[in-house]
Amino acid sequence: MIQLDNIEIKNYIAIEAFSDNSLLAVSAINLDTYEVIYANKVMKAIMADTSAKKCWESIYGQESQCAWCKVHSLLVEDPSQEYLIYENFNEVANRWYQLQDKIIKLQNGTNILISFALDISIQKESQSQLIETHVKLAQQTQTLLEVQKRLREQANRDPLTNMYNRRYFSDMAQKIIALAKRDKEPLSLLMIDIDNFKKINDTYGHSAGDEVIKLLANKLIGLSRESDISARFGGEEFAVILPETDIEHALIFAEKIRIDIEQNRFVYEAGEICFTISIGVDEFNPATDRVIDSSLNRADEALYEAKKSGKNRVCRFTK
Numbered sequence: 001m002i003q004l005d006n007i008e009i010k011n012y013i014a015i016e017a018f019s020d021n022s023l024l025a026v027s028a029i030n031l032d033t034y035e036v037i038y039a040n041k042v043m044k045a046i047m048a049d050t051s052a053k054k055c056w057e058s059i060y061g062q063e064s065q066c067a068w069c070k071v072h073s074l075l076v077e078d079p080s081q082e083y084l085i086y087e088n089f090n091e092v093a094n095r096w097y098q099l100q101d102k103i104i105k106l107q108n109g110t111n112i113l114i115s116f117a118l119d120i121s122i123q124k125e126s127q128s129q130l131i132e133t134h135v136k137l138a139q140q141t142q143t144l145l146e147v148q149k150r151l152r153e154q155a156n157r158d159p160l161t162n163m164y165n166r167r168y169f170s171d172m173a174q175k176i177i178a179l180a181k182r183d184k185e186p187l188s189l190l191m192i193d194i195d196n197f198k199k200i201n202d203t204y205g206h207s208a209g210d211e212v213i214k215l216l217a218n219k220l221i222g223l224s225r226e227s228d229i230s231a232r233f234g235g236e237e238f239a240v241i242l243p244e245t246d247i248e249h250a251l252i253f254a255e256k257i258r259i260d261i262e263q264n265r266f267v268y269e270a271g272e273i274c275f276t277i278s279i280g281v282d283e284f285n286p287a288t289d290r291v292i293d294s295s296l297n298r299a300d301e302a303l304y305e306a307k308k309s310g311k312n313r314v315c316r317f318t319k
Contacts, residue, residue, distance in 0.1 A: 009038070009104070009112055025117040029055045031071060031103070032110055043117070046093035061092050071113060074103045087120065096124040158232040160210060161217035169231035169239060173292035176229070176243050180286060187243055187284040188250035189292070191299040192220070192257070194236035195276045195311040208268050209236075212275055215266055223257055239296065247283035247316060254279040254314040262312060276312035278303055 009028055025043035029036055034054050044050055048061030056062040056069075070084050083102040090097055097117040104112050156168035164172070180187040194200075194216060201209040213236060220230045220238060229241045242250050258279055266273045280303030284295040298317040306315040 009106075009114070023118060025097070025115075025119075027055075027059065027115045027117075029113040029115070030110060031075075031113055034065075037112075046090060046095070048092040059092075060090065070101050071103070074101060074113075075111070087124075095119055095121045158217075161214050161232050163217045163221065163238075164229065164231040166231060166233045166239075169229060169233075169241070170292060172229050173241055176241060177284065177286075177289075177292060180243065180284065184286075185244045186246040187241070187286075187295075188245045188247055189242070189282050189284060189295045189299045190240040190250065190254050190257075191280040191296065191303040192216075192238040192240070193278050193303055193307070195278055195307075197236040197275075200273065200275060204268060204273060208273060211268060212236075212266065212273060215264070216261065216277065219260060219264075220257065223253075223260065239299075241292070247281065250281050250283065251314060251316060254281050258312065258314055278306035278311050279314045280304070280306055280317065281314060282317040 022040060022042055024040075025046060026038070026040040027036055027043045028038040034056070036055050036058050039047065039050070039059075043059075047059050049058050052058035056064065056066050060066055068088060070086065074084055083100055085098065085100050087096060087098050089095075096119070098120045099118075100116045102114045104114060106112060156164055158165045176187065179185070194212065197209065197212070200212055213232070216236075216238065217230075217232060220240060224230050224240060225242075227243050231239050233239055242253065245253070258277055261275070261277050264274075266275070280299040280301065282295050282299040282302060284292070289295055302315045302317040306313045309315070
């Protein structure tokens with residue numbers, strides 16, 4: 001490897017690059033032969049074989065031209081560009097470098113590739129650690145959001161049946177009421193209670209009572225439309241809000257639920273448990289009702305009437 005005595009090439013390399021204290025690894029390659037005609041001390045320290053002829057052998061220890069070589073880009077693809085800056089991992093040095101390549105044409109027509117390489121391994125490691133930190137933070141944030149979502153969902157659910165609870169029912173009811181008023185659509189409400197529930201608990205035990213409650217909850221969810229909102233109000237009492245449903249269709253739906261439960265045979269441990277429900281039905285009046293509680297109270301009165309008149313029946317609210 002000859003000393004750099006060509007004044008044309010020297011003009012393109014800053015004097016600091018020749019210093020032993022230089023941070024830049026500098027090389028000059030004759031593109032007619034691909035031989036390294038100059039390498040400063042920093043470059044020699046990271047070269048694979050300073051005695052090899054071809055640049056890919058001497059600098060990178062490759063058996064053939066480097067796959068990532070930028071010479072073609074500088075000579076053919078866009079010869080008008082002044083220089084090319086890119087990053088590369090040198091496997092010989094096991095370091096990351098930022099390279100600035102430039103091709104100069106000597107007066108004799110020879111193309112010389114001038115390369116300046118700056119070690120950026122520390123920056124790359126910091127960048128990698130920062131990315132890793134961001135990824136971990138993003139994962140933690142996503143996990144936190146999922147936990148918050150589950151907690152919100154749990155706050156809206158009854159723990160025994162996984163149905164919506166009364167608080168969620170009330171919140172959703174107000175939104176459904178607003179839509180019903182805007183679209184001038186009917187809206188009805190069911191209040192449902194298990195008949196003789198205390199007797200079920202006393203006869204079969206509280207575990208059986210819980211299973212009866214869960215059975216009714218599953219039936220309500222299965223028979224309801226996607227737009228309906230079913231909720232457990234507490235104990236053996238449930239409510240269903242029916243958007244776009246007038247009182248007549250609400251009564252038909254309520255009767256369907258009542259018959260389904262009456263005909264059901266619930267197998268529990270060694271025996272069967274048969275039970276019935278009573279249902280009170282009311283239609284929300286947008287002209288006089290401002291909140292769902294008015295309709296709830298009327299449906300509850302209708303439920304009381306169903307209980308008083310023999311149970312296992314559907315009653316509508318009547319003034």
